Amino acid sequence: MSNHPLIELIDIHKAFGPVQALSGASLSIMPGEVIGLVGDNAAGKSTFMKVLTGVHQPDSGEIKVNGERVTFRDPGESRRTGIEMIYQNLALAPNLDVVANVFLGRELLRHPLSLPFISVLDENLMEQKTIELLQRLKINVKSVRLLVEKMSGGQQQAVAIARSVAFEAKLVIMDEPTAALAVKEVGKVLDIINNLRADGVSVIIISHRLQDIFNVADRIIVLQTGKTIATRRTKETTMDEIVKFIVGGVQPELSQIASGR
Template structure:
């Protein structure tokens, strides 16, 4: 049963004289992978940053689970169940896996001490180990190992596990397969399907249209700060989507493809 978890209505955002987003409207349902496509500068990152609380919006409404919300900072977004995995930058590589998994949400004892409160290290370690097993990271990873010691794919898995652990409603993945090998990319794509099957919604940003067709249920294309297409992945083709992204004529593209 599909239910709407996130709806954007006429969202707009400018930076000085540059209008990065205009009238963006979008819905995401439960258990759905929505691929967000668009050329560089189309406004994908700006949109994601607005949803994940890295910057505000100028106009429009954001509705989560039927309620209009204001997202002022990343913590607001996380509390609403929106977890974002940013491109290459979601983990602190010098910290251990366990410390990364709970970064910003550390379990503490004596919470009245505020930021100086002592970390509940045994609990941190135990929950981290549980999580690593639960999300099916097959290798016997030590929760105390620094992220530095992991491969790119393992790091991405850790970042995605972190998003899953707080039972996020919506997981946003910003180019999660960048800089990954073939095997690791397949791992991440498989992971995305599992996340969906477990009932989470996923917004998946990528440049790789082939990956989109492997995992996405719906494809949303942005161009020049606005949504130009919102189509079901089933029943469309790579060329068609490419044409929408670049704004080129589909016929010309087909001719090009035949020539090369």
């Protein structure tokens, strides 16, 4: 790990009309670090992440990438910096196979018979690169030509993750990656997240499933009414403490008292 963070979000404020969605949300993440972002419904998790992916522009606050201040005016700018977001249920086209999904919107082309004015999909190259990608992330699928809708929820999630890191992503944001999965599939998705970390990719997970976050995250950040109220190393906290931050509205200093009770 290098010494300064890959991404820093500092004191982000964002209002939608009269609604103050974010009022002092902060976060920093190191290369290859996995962060769990938790908070009650309407705590501002989604808005916070949409600021990072360029969907929303903050009213105030700073975004830094590798220590340098940046602004993301649209999702394209954020993506070009190496930030990818996996949206719930929005990631894949069910009627296309794994190869087509991994390269969707970024298809590789070739010129048949060297004709300069016709370009067709380079299926062989895309297939080969997909197989390499899945091997690198240790993702097993029966065939990369399988339609996504024929796969289990866990496998679909794996393909969505693979797709997000196929093009040099430095940070992947996952919105509830395990919410729709059968129990035995959750482990596989968490394994893939561990593989990403080993590959030096940073991950932010938004999840209501605290046990998954405790399984895989290095640090946990708690958001409450649009403000970062606690940051804890996973090893140095307990599920009870995090739950209290989320639901109790306990201030950090009060929680020290509460946990010592």
